[in-house]
Amino acid sequence: MENGRWVSRIKPRSAIGRAFLKGGILLFAGLLFFGGYFYYAPIFPPGKYAPQQPYEYSHKLHAGDLGINCQYCHIYAKKAEFAGVPPFSKCMNCHVNLSINKPSVKAIQKAYEEKNMGRWTRVYNLPDHVWFSHKRHVSKNIDCAACHGPVETLVVSTENRVFRMGFCVRCHQERGASTDCWACHT
């Protein structure tokens, strides 16, 4: 503190010393930036989130090839906010008799008898400050694929789209739905 002013204490005299200092600062900043990027970067690239599920299930086979309606299994989509994961008793409607020799079906039958559904992981997640109701959208006959993409082509459940507010608002504007903030946020 000379002359009562704030003065840097690190004062290399030579040009080489100054160059080393500058280089050091740049290196430190670079490490901080890239380290932060790799630390916070998601494991899955955007739109490719496919968490490990407890049992094997293929949307391609059931919804695609066999053409089962989405709401046959996701029964709460037209009744509540959440579409819901079907219980294994729903699987047993068919798999009591159908393809009972497949190992994946045997695993589900065993789990049904043990009453152990396992912990399924949500693929589509919304932040806490968003309120979304499947009921409101299904009752307006909006196609599931409008938001969830081509689910009937997926062998492993994958997030087809990362939901951002722009996606919601664009559709709300096109259809003349409410664009009031409090329609979704509280």
Place this chain on the structure above:
Amino acid sequence: MKSFNSNGDGKHKWTMVVDLDRCNGCGACTVACQAENNIAVVGEKLASEKRTMSWLRVERYFEGEWPDLRVIFLPMPCQQCGNAPCEPVCPVFATYRNPDGLNAMVYNRCVGVRFCGNNCPYGVRKFNWFRYKWEKPLQEQLNPDVSVREVGVMEKCTFCMQRIRRGKDAAKDEARDVRDGEVVTACAQSCPTGAIIFGDVKDPESRAAKLVKSKRRFRLLNEHGTEPSVVYLKGGA
């Protein structure tokens, strides 16, 4: 004085009527609000520093000297002003006028400059100074319809927006209008003497719309021209 229906261009105009002759100051409304809206309990130390988080407080006014003393209780939620002083000062439009005539607050847009809280003549806006914790079993009772506010965000009474939304949702399913008494705020529901009445004044048959025309009505700090949506009733049989 402008009419009570003047602001809000939407289908509804939600209004709260508080009958001060019925209020006995029990504080059930405050507790109900705390539970409904995921409001943090800050504890003794922060409360002594005036950092309480209640969205609805019951104010006390004393009339006369002891022993001829009379206490008047005044429940004070956000007044949802029609001409709100908090709105124009927000630099990021986190608080705005909603079509239903409510003074909406969007937490995820708020940057925490606290201008709105300073400009509020009623002092009902509360700031999240810290990250408040819910002890282990208590996080189970958080209301899933209401977001848990982050640190550095202003919050205030929403007239139980999540309940209004539920009411509208149920009405839309049956393709009808929202009935009077279908949407009740947590404070109105819990009031043991029925001092708080909540309703839509655009529905002329609603209880709130009738009480709003009462001769006993007054609004707080009406001389500021804030046009509050909360109407108080006093001094009458």
